[in-house]
Amino acid sequence: MSITIGAFIGGGIAACGAVTATHPFETVKIRVNYSKKGPSLSTIAVRYMAPASSCGVKVSVPYTVVLGFYDPMRASLAGFFFKDDKKQSLAINMFCGASLDTIMSRLYNQNGNLYKGVLDYALKTIRTEGVLAIYKGFLPHLARILPHTILTLSLAEQTNKLMRKVETLIIPDVVEANKAKAEAKANAKA
Incomplete structure (x- = not known):
């Protein structure tokens, strides 16, 4: 399995696990934020944090699977928007997350x-x-999510680097074969 496919699968699995654990809290937060004179926090918590509650899970899982797409997108779009790696990451994050x-x-x-x-x-x-309708509220979204995204994706990048080191130790032949394929592909493009 190539490192890119491994990063996609690993990111997707990690994101699905995270949404399963944090979904009830996210639901309560959103209900509280958008209720004008609705039920109290305790009523919302009891109703939506119940273990059997799955309201919105089919929305949350695709939303968090973005983490699985981040590393492959980042690698394939390297230098496309900006030459600076940090600016490039920010552009990809904004594209993936805001909508x-x-x-x-x-x-x-x-x-x-x-x-x-x-x-x-x-x-x-x-x-x-x-098309621009799915980007409504971009600035409030950015103010809310930017610190979280920076931490999450920085941690994901560091975790991927660690995983590559572990893969090199465990299955060096496969890693070397993947490196050779990537180099051959890069040389063919040049």
Whole structure:
């Protein structure tokens, strides 16, 4: 298995585990943030933090699987937007996260069942409001998520570096073969 596929699978599994553990807290946070004169915090906590509660999980899992896409996207788009690695990472983070945060917030707070899921929401919204509609609230989203994203993706990059070192120790032949393929591919492009 190549390192890119391994990073994708590892990131996806880690993200799904994280959303499973943190979903009830995220649901309460969003309900509290968007309720004007709704139920109290204790009522929301009891209703949405119950272990059997799965309200919004089908929205949250695709949202957090972004972590699985980050490393492969970052590697394939290296130098495309900016030459500086940090600016490049920020551009990819903004592209991946902002629209999905808007989608998640709208799906959590829909009245009734207007949308069947993430794809249904995205298609209907883009048709009626245009592509930029999924980026509404970009600056508030950025202010809220930027510190979290920087920490999460920095940790993910460091974890991937550690995983590569461990892979080199455990299965050196496969790692060397993947490096040779990557170098041959890079030389073919040049």
